[in-house]
Amino acid sequence: MGGYVCRITALDPAPKEFFEVENNEKLDPSDAEFVDAIHTGLSLLNILPSIAIPQPVGHLDFYVNEGFHQTGCYITLASIWDVNNNLEEDLIDIVGNEVTYNFNVRVFQGECSSCGSNSSSCGLLGPRAIEYTDKSRENVVLFIKTAAESPFCVQHYVVSISTGIIVQDESPSGGVITFEVIGNTGYFTDKA
16 A cells, blocks of 8 residues: 555544644544544533644544543543553444444434435444445544443434424423333433
């Protein structure tokens, strides 16, 4: 390949000082045949400065918990030490089941639950990210939500319910809707 790099996977690429520099001075899709980036440290509780640039830098850019505060993380010197020492195990726990669970931002607003006809709205976080269907695209932004403790991988579901048309002169009526989700580890019930 003439010295060309096949793949680069970046975790929180470049400190914020690189935000406004030229692409040849920071990571970008031209640096390898396939570049994916995982963004986790854009702002730590809005108290500490961002440790990474917010803009996409690869072919695929995954924003874990929208790239901001990570659930279950409490920022102390001890926790920074723990993250550095357990990063490999935690990433394996997140991506271990290899489920496509990254969607575009509209999922968090309840607007979509599909990967699209050609799966272009979804991607795989981790080693299988390179399997993304449209490799010609750059700066594809994908999002993932994680749980606060192991197992970190969570499933996303969208439930839409239509109850009828509201007539302008009628007062709204009330009721209770109960949701029950049953999985291989038990069930969850919630009322709305």
